[in-house]
Amino acid sequence: MAARIRAGEPITALFAGNDQMALGLMVALHEQGLTVPGDVSVVGFDDVPEAPYFSPPLTTVRQDFAELGRRGVQLVLARLAGEDCEPDQVQPLLLVRRSTAGPRR
Incomplete structure (x- = not known):
């Protein structure tokens, strides 16, 4: 996925398998000079207690x-x-x- 983003492919949203992976995605996107959610929306899964305190607060699925x-x-x-x-x-x-x-x- 990172290679596709670096290549300039127009990705507008990413869904991660869990909130920790979503946090990693947000860090990687930031390192590529992209903003969340300005350039790419990110959604996680699990609703870990820290999710509302990520920067930006993480949209997630609570199970x-x-x-x-x-x-x-x-x-x-x-x-x-x-x-x-x-x-x-x-x-x-x-x-x-x-x-x-x-x-x-």
């Missing part, structure tokens, strides 16, 4: 990992009891902060 764990255990116990059940989805929450901007024109 309720405790609820995912509870539902996973319930599903395993149900299957062990011979029940045929489908897993419930846990809805993620998008927390929009200042590392993202609207589409560039």
